[in-house]
Amino acid sequence: MDTTAEPGTGGEPEAGGEPGTGGKPEAFIALDRVEKVFDVRRRKGLLRRERHQVRAVDSLSFTVARGEMVGYIGPNGAGKSTTIKMLTGILTPSGGRLRVAGIDPSRERTRLAHRIGVVFGQRTTLWWDLPLIDSYKLMHRMYRIPDGRYRENLGRLVELLDLGELLEVPVRQLSLGQRMRGDIAAALLHDPEVLYLDEPTIGLDVVSKTRVREFLRQVNAERSTTVLLTTHDLQDIEQVCSRVMVIDHGRLVYDGGLAGLHEVGESERTLVVDLERECPPVEVPAPARVVRVDGPRQWVAFPASESAAGLVARIAERCPLVDLSVREPDIEAVIAKMYAERAGRTPTQSS
């Protein structure tokens, strides 16, 4: 498949990590203090209506390099979909500067459409009553994909996503997982350089989720497709992304590796010890503490950033150990704690 970037024509510097003038890879996606404010009218009483402004995205700045796979997460109403809609050109920012591959999405939406692919887990871009293959044929024409490239891409996507048996089936008869695979293939037929995925594994069973995640890793490895993934399923992030951005009340509150989230969330690991006999809760130095006792088994929580060795030695001094294990912090719990701690701090609405 052809992954070559089209030369920029809009007077903007061509972005995307190609060796440029300075030798430093430029950002493929770049947001600089981007804002999105919605004007909303709310009914108040029988006749009165009150005007509100909802600041969905608030001075948001980040960059994504070509080929990065980034998770974009946050609680409900945080501003994720609004960001994706601005990145595709569906919505126009109220302020700030936004570029994708050097293109201003809201001003050159059609030109950008040839370079991006979008998958919405809750909606389909396929024609509901037509067999899957007919949707692909329509996209072949819509995107003016050269015949050879279309055939090659289709053959490859059908093989990778195991769509062979489904091509003649009307989309409405496909299961959710089959439809999702069909949608992902549709988004990639025209060799987009960036793929936005909004909840791509929502409602899928474990096998289908694994398949979608494996496929995304493969596409990224083979074609350096930049992936921006919005999800509430943190396993999507753990298994697909090397970087995660957390947004809350329209603002970026974390940008880094998953491991770093543990530090921000002050997460804890748990040392599980099987003692030779039932003992009172073992004495351990704070902030470590025994959180559960069940017969000779005890659970000791301690900061994830610290080693368990000292604790093990201390416990063994007091009571002979039969077995032990260390449980890693649960990323879901770290994120939940982070969302909860931030909840209610920043107002999203202003009159």
Ligand SMILES: Nc1ncnc2c1ncn2[C@@H]1O[C@H](COP(=O)(O)OP(=O)(O)OP(=O)(O)O)[C@@H](O)[C@H]1O
């Ligand atoms: N068209 C609109 N008009 C008015 N307000 C809107 C509009 N679209 C989004 N909002 C508001 O903007 C805020 C951000 O919404 P957005 O859909 O971007 O959140 P999200 O992070 O995608 O949430 P979720 O995880 O629930 O999908 C919310 O307060 C939402 O009510």
